[in-house]
Amino acid sequence: MARSTTTKSKVIVTIGAWLVGFLIFFPILWIFLMSFHTEGDAIKSPFAMLASPWTTEAYQAVQTQNSYGKFFMNSVVISVGSTVLALIIGIPAAWSMAFVPGKRTKDLLMWMLSTKMMPAVGVLIPLYLGFKVTGLLDTRTGLVAIGTLINLPIVIWMLYTYFKEIPVEILEAARMDGASLSSEILYVLTPMALPGIASTMLLNVILSWNEAFWSLQLTTSDAAPLTQFIASFSAPEGLFYAKLSAASTMAIAPILIMGWFSQKQLVRGLTFGAVK
Amino acid sequence: MNMTLRALLGATALLTLAGLASAETTITVATVNNGDMIRMQGLMDDFYAKNPDIKVEWVTLEENVLRQKVTTDIATKGGQFDVLTIGTYEVPIWGKSGWLVPLNDLPAAWDQADLLPAIAGGLTVDGQLYAAPFYGESSMVMYRKDLMEAAGLTMPDAPTWADIDKAAAAMTDKSKEQYGICLRGKAGWGENMAFLTAMSNSFGAKWFDMDWKPQFDQKPWADTLAFYLHLMNDYGPPGASNNGFNENLALTQQGHCGMWIDATVAASFVTGKDSTVADKMGFALAPDNGLGKRGNWLWAWSLAIPAGTAKVDAAKAFVAWATSKEYTELVASKEGWANVPPGTRTSLYANAEYQKVPFAKMTLDSINSADPTHPTVDPVPYVGVQFVAIPEFAGIATEVGQQFSAALAGTTTAADALAAAQELTTTEMTKAGYIK
Numbered sequence: 001m002a003r004s005t006t007t008k009s010k011v012i013v014t015i016g017a018w019l020v021g022f023l024i025f026f027p028i029l030w031i032f033l034m035s036f037h038t039e040g041d042a043i044k045s046p047f048a049m050l051a052s053p054w055t056t057e058a059y060q061a062v063q064t065q066n067s068y069g070k071f072f073m074n075s076v077v078i079s080v081g082s083t084v085l086a087l088i089i090g091i092p093a094a095w096s097m098a099f100v101p102g103k104r105t106k107d108l109l110m111w112m113l114s115t116k117m118m119p120a121v122g123v124l125i126p127l128y129l130g131f132k133v134t135g136l137l138d139t140r141t142g143l144v145a146i147g148t149l150i151n152l153p154i155v156i157w158m159l160y161t162y163f164k165e166i167p168v169e170i171l172e173a174a175r176m177d178g179a180s181l182s183s184e185i186l187y188v189l190t191p192m193a194l195p196g197i198a199s200t201m202l203l204n205v206i207l208s209w210n211e212a213f214w215s216l217q218l219t220t221s222d223a224a225p226l227t228q229f230i231a232s233f234s235a236p237e238g239l240f241y242a243k244l245s246a247a248s249t250m251a252i253a254p255i256l257i258m259g260w261f262s263q264k265q266l267v268r269g270l271t272f273g274a275v276k
Numbered sequence: 277m278n279m280t281l282r283a284l285l286g287a288t289a290l291l292t293l294a295g296l297a298s299a300e301t302t303i304t305v306a307t308v309n310n311g312d313m314i315r316m317q318g319l320m321d322d323f324y325a326k327n328p329d330i331k332v333e334w335v336t337l338e339e340n341v342l343r344q345k346v347t348t349d350i351a352t353k354g355g356q357f358d359v360l361t362i363g364t365y366e367v368p369i370w371g372k373s374g375w376l377v378p379l380n381d382l383p384a385a386w387d388q389a390d391l392l393p394a395i396a397g398g399l400t401v402d403g404q405l406y407a408a409p410f411y412g413e414s415s416m417v418m419y420r421k422d423l424m425e426a427a428g429l430t431m432p433d434a435p436t437w438a439d440i441d442k443a444a445a446a447m448t449d450k451s452k453e454q455y456g457i458c459l460r461g462k463a464g465w466g467e468n469m470a471f472l473t474a475m476s477n478s479f480g481a482k483w484f485d486m487d488w489k490p491q492f493d494q495k496p497w498a499d500t501l502a503f504y505l506h507l508m509n510d511y512g513p514p515g516a517s518n519n520g521f522n523e524n525l526a527l528t529q530q531g532h533c534g535m536w537i538d539a540t541v542a543a544s545f546v547t548g549k550d551s552t553v554a555d556k557m558g559f560a561l562a563p564d565n566g567l568g569k570r571g572n573w574l575w576a577w578s579l580a581i582p583a584g585t586a587k588v589d590a591a592k593a594f595v596a597w598a599t600s601k602e603y604t605e606l607v608a609s610k611e612g613w614a615n616v617p618p619g620t621r622t623s624l625y626a627n628a629e630y631q632k633v634p635f636a637k638m639t640l641d642s643i644n645s646a647d648p649t650h651p652t653v654d655p656v657p658y659v660g661v662q663f664v665a666i667p668e669f670a671g672i673a674t675e676v677g678q679q680f681s682a683a684l685a686g687t688t689t690a691a692d693a694l695a696a697a698q699e700l701t702t703t704e705m706t707k708a709g710y711i712k
Contacts, residue, residue: 038550039550040529040549040550043522043526043529043530044530065314065317065336066336124348125348125351125352128348128349128352128354129352132352132353132354132355137354137356138356216337216341216345217344217345217348220304220306220333220335220356220357221304221333221334221335224335228335228337231337231338231341232309232335232336232337232338233309234309234338234339235308235309235310235311235522236308236309236310236339236466236521237310237521237522237539237541237542238310238311238522238525238545239522239525239526239545239550240309240522
């Protein structure tokens with residue numbers, strides 16, 4: 001039965017939701033505003049800063065100091081590459097766990113999730129040495145591999161949840177019609193789970209794009225993504241808020257735009273199965 | 277000549293060119309983002325003209341990220357960097373550990389004897405120079421001449437803490453958001469503890485006695501912290517426990533601070549174009565208490581070569597160029613004498629043009645008055661003015677800094693903060709094997 005709601009409560013909830021949304025978005029808005037002021041104005045009180053003239057000086061300084069294009073391309077290759085690789089491994093893995101579970105499947109899923117609970121710095125030295133020996137330091141290949149491994153538990157978990165919502169009878173019917181295992185996954189399962197796969201993909205691109213610890217530790221120049229681009233504008237002695245804000249805006253803008261256009265897909269995928 | 281032969285000759289020429297190009301050595305320089313380093317990146321044409329076979333890749337990072345990353349790389353001999361920008365804290369530790377290439381054999385024209393003795397002393401281990409200073413700094417008092425004059429006071433060139441107390445009281449008018457003194461309060465070994473450790477030296481305090489026993493339970497530390505809290509609570513800005521270098525710089529530039537005791541490098545900022553009080557600033561030595569030590573620190577951002585690099589010669593060529601007298605002259609010719617990296621060479625301060633820079637003399641006097649090998653009134657088993665050059669210091673001092681910052685914020689008392697500092701330092705030093 002539908003719960004009755006009054007107009008007043010609707011208004012209060014709507015205002016509350018907008019307020020929470022604004023609070024969450026506020027740091028990004030403030031970064032954006034600071035980026036269009038001089039260093040001197042950016043450190044003034046909020047109202048004084050807003051009243052001061054706008055300028056693109058910080059963006060010009062950022063462009064002069066560092067090449068954005070190189071960092072951007074590295075971010076694209078690393079986030080897309082690691083997501084695609086994680087999906088290639090994750091889809092068959094999630095299929096087997098969802099449709100032919102073994103006695104230890106649940107334990108395996110929990111173990112995979114538990115790897116996310118370990119502090120990354122705990123394996124820094126062994127991984128760093130491994131990368132050094134294999135020549136993967138400061139390479140996109142190395143970062144794609146790390147990104148894949150980091151996000152694989154999330155990919156498998158998300159896909160596993162979506163696959164569990166698909167009636168196994170459909171797959172059995174496909175099998176009876178003579179579909180091979182690869183055809184069953186590729187032509188039957190994947191199209192049905194497309195919203196889930198899409199949202200998994202989007203979430204992983206976002207997570208890989210924002211990953212900072214490993215990308216800062218394992219790259220120097222050739223494979224350095226946008227996280228390192230941002231980190232290069234923090235100064236120990238001297239004002240840097242405007243330049244750092246400009247660099248941050250440039251780094252988050254692509255993923256923000258992508259998220260904006262795909263938000264319907266993202267929300268649909270994330271809530272998939274929740275109302276069954 | 278037929279087409280095939282032409283193609284073969286062309287390919288051979290291209291391969292030869294490719295071979296020549298591959299003879300170029302690329303070195304990777306890890307650095308922090310400060311004005312002097314960024315300026316150098318814009319002046320690289322001079323280096324390339326003198327060293328056409330060397331290419332330089334810059335990796336600019338936030339100070340703590342750089343420190344963590346370089347430490348990982350150097351400890352694992354990762355070889356990602358050929359030149360490192362490191363501070364006076366790391367050089368003695370890393371030099372002693374064999375992580376750095378000695379620089380005593382740089383060309384004679386580089387003139388090692390010209391380095392300021394205090395700065396060179398902080399970068400030397402057992403007679404070996406392990407890093408070339410790029411810019412050096414101490415700390416000093418930067419004060420508002422107009423406010424002092426209005427209060428009928430004169431700042432001595434070498435003030436005592438009593439002078440500072442008096443001046444801070446006279447210049448404070450909280451109703452006008454005018455605070456007598458701004459000091460670092462943000463927790464961190466390079467933030468509030470850099471200031472407080474240097475200040476404590478002038479109060480006769482020390483981190484450890486000759487047996488490495490922590491000394492926070494002694495009177496000089498109690499006096500240091502009590503006086504610091506008195507200055508900040510009575511004359512400092514609100515929320516000072518969150519203020520570091522950049523926050524105090526902003527307050528000073530906006531005219532909210534009567535005095536600011538901090539890095540000498542700040543002098544160029546408070547007299548620069550972003551400052552509303554640029555023409556009203558005066559400079560004095562960091563205060564003392566008549567015990568023979570001033571409350572100023574000593575720091576140099578220096579260029580060092582990690583022992584793991586395979587490109588030592590190219591790295592040395594770069595270090596020698598970047599820290600040479602010629603580089604200073606190059607900066608002066610392009611951007612003026614006020615913008616040259618300060619605090620490294622005696623010859624710079626003998627230069628008549630540089631002497632015209634308003635803060636030049638006070639910077640030199642401040643650097644000269646710091647002694648990293650004898651930083652305290654009583655003898656101590658360590659070197660370093662605002663730090664103790666042992667690997668454990670950064671972690672311990674950050675925790676102690678959190679206690680002192682909490683005392684400034686009013687969430688704990690000075691006595692409790694000192695007791696906690698004593699306890700945690702004793703625990704860590706025992707764990708590290710210094711205390712048997």
